Amino acid sequence: MLSGMGNLNPDAAKMSDGKSRISLKDLTALLRFTGTSKISIVLLILAAIFSGGLQVVAPAFLGATIDNMGETGNVDLTYLGIHAGILLGMYLMAALFTWVVSYFANVVAAKTALEVRRALSAKLVRLPVSFYDTHPQGDTATHFINDADAISEGMLQGLLNFFTVMVTILGTVGFMIYISWKMTLIILPMAVLMIWSATTIAKKTTKYFKSQQNLVGSISGDVEENLYGRKEIKAFGCEEKFLGSFREKNEQLNKSSVTAQFASSLPNPVTRFVDSTTYILIGALGVWFGGLSVGNITTFILYWKNFSKPINDLTNITTQVMAAFASLSRVFAILDLPEESEDTETAGSGNGKEGEVLFEHVTFGYTKDKKIFDDFSLRVEPGQKVAIIGPTGCGKTTLMNLLMRFYEPDSGRILIDGQDIREISRADLRRRFGMVLQETWLLERSIRDNIAYGRPEATDEEVIAAAKAARAHGFIKRLPDGYDTVPGKDISLSEGQKQLLCIARVLLMDPDLLILDEATSAVDTLTEKRIVEAFDNMTKGRTGFIIAHRLSTIAGADQVIKLGQAKKDKP
Ligand SMILES: Nc1ncnc2c1ncn2[C@@H]1O[C@H](COP(=O)(O)OP(=O)(O)O)[C@@H](O)[C@H]1O
Numbered sequence: 001m002l003s004g005m006g007n008l009n010p011d012a013a014k015m016s017d018g019k020s021r022i023s024l025k026d027l028t029a030l031l032r033f034t035g036t037s038k039i040s041i042v043l044l045i046l047a048a049i050f051s052g053g054l055q056v057v058a059p060a061f062l063g064a065t066i067d068n069m070g071e072t073g074n075v076d077l078t079y080l081g082i083h084a085g086i087l088l089g090m091y092l093m094a095a096l097f098t099w100v101v102s103y104f105a106n107v108v109a110a111k112t113a114l115e116v117r118r119a120l121s122a123k124l125v126r127l128p129v130s131f132y133d134t135h136p137q138g139d140t141a142t143h144f145i146n147d148a149d150a151i152s153e154g155m156l157q158g159l160l161n162f163f164t165v166m167v168t169i170l171g172t173v174g175f176m177i178y179i180s181w182k183m184t185l186i187i188l189p190m191a192v193l194m195i196w197s198a199t200t201i202a203k204k205t206t207k208y209f210k211s212q213q214n215l216v217g218s219i220s221g222d223v224e225e226n227l228y229g230r231k232e233i234k235a236f237g238c239e240e241k242f243l244g245s246f247r248e249k250n251e252q253l254n255k256s257s258v259t260a261q262f263a264s265s266l267p268n269p270v271t272r273f274v275d276s277t278t279y280i281l282i283g284a285l286g287v288w289f290g291g292l293s294v295g296n297i298t299t300f301i302l303y304w305k306n307f308s309k310p311i312n313d314l315t316n317i318t319t320q321v322m323a324a325f326a327s328l329s330r331v332f333a334i335l336d337l338p339e340e341s342e343d344t345e346t347a348g349s350g351n352g353k354e355g356e357v358l359f360e361h362v363t364f365g366y367t368k369d370k371k372i373f374d375d376f377s378l379r380v381e382p383g384q385k386v387a388i389i390g391p392t393g394c395g396k397t398t399l400m401n402l403l404m405r406f407y408e409p410d411s412g413r414i415l416i417d418g419q420d421i422r423e424i425s426r427a428d429l430r431r432r433f434g435m436v437l438q439e440t441w442l443l444e445r446s447i448r449d450n451i452a453y454g455r456p457e458a459t460d461e462e463v464i465a466a467a468k469a470a471r472a473h474g475f476i477k478r479l480p481d482g483y484d485t486v487p488g489k490d491i492s493l494s495e496g497q498k499q500l501l502c503i504a505r506v507l508l509m510d511p512d513l514l515i516l517d518e519a520t521s522a523v524d525t526l527t528e529k530r531i532v533e534a535f536d537n538m539t540k541g542r543t544g545f546i547i548a549h550r551l552s553t554i555a556g557a558d559q560v561i562k563l564g565q566a567k568k569d570k571p
């Protein structure tokens with residue numbers, strides 16, 4: 001689908017080719033999201049039973065009224081008035097119950113959308129870093145926005161119609177058989193024909209809707225990529241290339257949208273034709289073959305309406321229901337992805353504050369066929385400053401990924417203060433580290449909030465102290481609103497300034513071990529000097545890893561590890 005999807009694990013690959021039919025499993029899975037609104041569903045079903053039941057009883061009552069009128073010969077106005085009143089009452093009640101169904105359907109649908117978004121956001125937090133390394137961000141975002149909406153909309157339409165239709169159809173069939181089984185034998189095949197034509201086309205439609213939604217996801221991913229990389233795209237003069245790929249996908253989307261919409265509009269004319277034919281059949285055969293009275297013919301005509309209208313409705317809403325299930329299977333594909341493995345039973349908080357790090361015979365590769373590390377060992381004494389150098393792609397960042405347990409070694413182990421990091425809970429392990437990366441990450445909130453991100457309860461004094469240690473206090477004070485300035489909104493900061501804020505943020509967390517991954521690569525030499533000063537400040541008495549290209553950055557390191565070009569084990 002998109003670049004980067006190539007190295008997905010097989011579980012994640014399910015995402016793009018989920019099932020395209022509604023199964024009982026899907027329906028029960030959907031119940032996961034209705035959560036606390038189960039009472040609403042029960043009330044909805046009750047209201048649907050009443051509303052559907054009245055749709056069945058009213059025509060029979062009308063038929064009986066007409067027949068009784070015929071028997072009396074002359075029109076009895078009191079009789080007519082009373083019966084018309086009762087009939088009116090029935091239809092009024094039916095309308096009222098329909099309204100109740102609609103109310104609860106809306107409640108449940110809104111709640112479901114909420115739960116889907118909640119489940120997805122909870123899941124996204126628990127997914128391993130490898131998921132984000134392999135999924136474009138925009139694509140993930142559409143799951144939140146479009147899919148939650150589509151599920152909610154489909155759910156709404158489904159709930160509005162399903163139970164009422166079920167009660168109406170079952171009740172109607174029962175009453176029809178009671179009145180004339182012969183006529184029922186004529187009408188049922190017509191109903192089956194109608195349902196068959198509607199559902200076969202609907203099934204086909206799901207496929208098109210799925211590809212439509214996948215394309216929408218892919219296009220959002222592209223647009224997002226373009227937004228992030230707008231400078232690069234312009235600098236490379238690749239606007240045309242982006243537009244070309246966008247145009248192509250847009251064309252595809254257009255085609256599959258048209259196909260999907262066309263396919264989903266097909267059932268309507270077909271069912272209408274069957275519908276009209278059946279009215280003629282009831283009229284023509286009713287008296288002669290079915291032996292129906294005039295009243296009964298009225299009842300049957302209304303009963304056929306009971307059939308045809310909901311079936312027609314159902315085919316009209318299949319569009320939304322199918323889109324909902326397409327979305328649902330995409331959402332489940334995300335929800336069913338493997339999470340970071342559970343922390344082991346013995347997972348402690350990690351003991352000492354020493355900071356000794358040991359890599360023991362570590363072997364690791366992102367994929368089976370390419371090892372990044374093969375039997376790699378390293379000892380870092382507590383408080384040491386270790387510089388890691390080597391060409392791009394040699395595995396410097398990977399080494400840090402392993403240390404933070406973003407990825408797990410294939411074999412060998414990593415120990416901190418003599419404890420295997422697999423025995424330390426991830427949260428505790430990561431809390432011991434402070435990490436500054438080349439890409440800075442600031443929120444559109446005040447500088448104060450940005451520095452205090454990891455410790456919102458920090459006092460102003462602590463924030464300022466951290467900023468001072470990070471050599472950021474000076475420039476912050478010169479900003480129009482000082483610590484209340486919102487970077488990105490009030491003012492645009494330089495890379496170096498952003499970097500110093502990120503360092504201040506880490507400093508405030510007071511971690512035991514520090515990682516600086518090419519944090520100085522994108523800044524000028526003066527800022528670099530400041531960052532290195534800040535880092536030296538931070539690393540006093542702590543273990544620190546510094547990854548850098550410039551030799552000036554790594555000056556004063558206790559140990560320099562040079563990673564070679566990754567060995568390609570298998571040709
Ligand atoms: N998430 C990933 N999935 C697959 N391969 C990756 C992933 N991250 C990095 N790699 C590959 O692993 C190798 C080492 O990458 P990295 O550790 O980022 O290098 P660097 O030394 O530049 O920090 C590179 O060949 C890179 O393409």
Ligand SMILES: [Mg+2]
Pocket residue numbers: 396397398517518
């Ligand atoms: Mg790197």
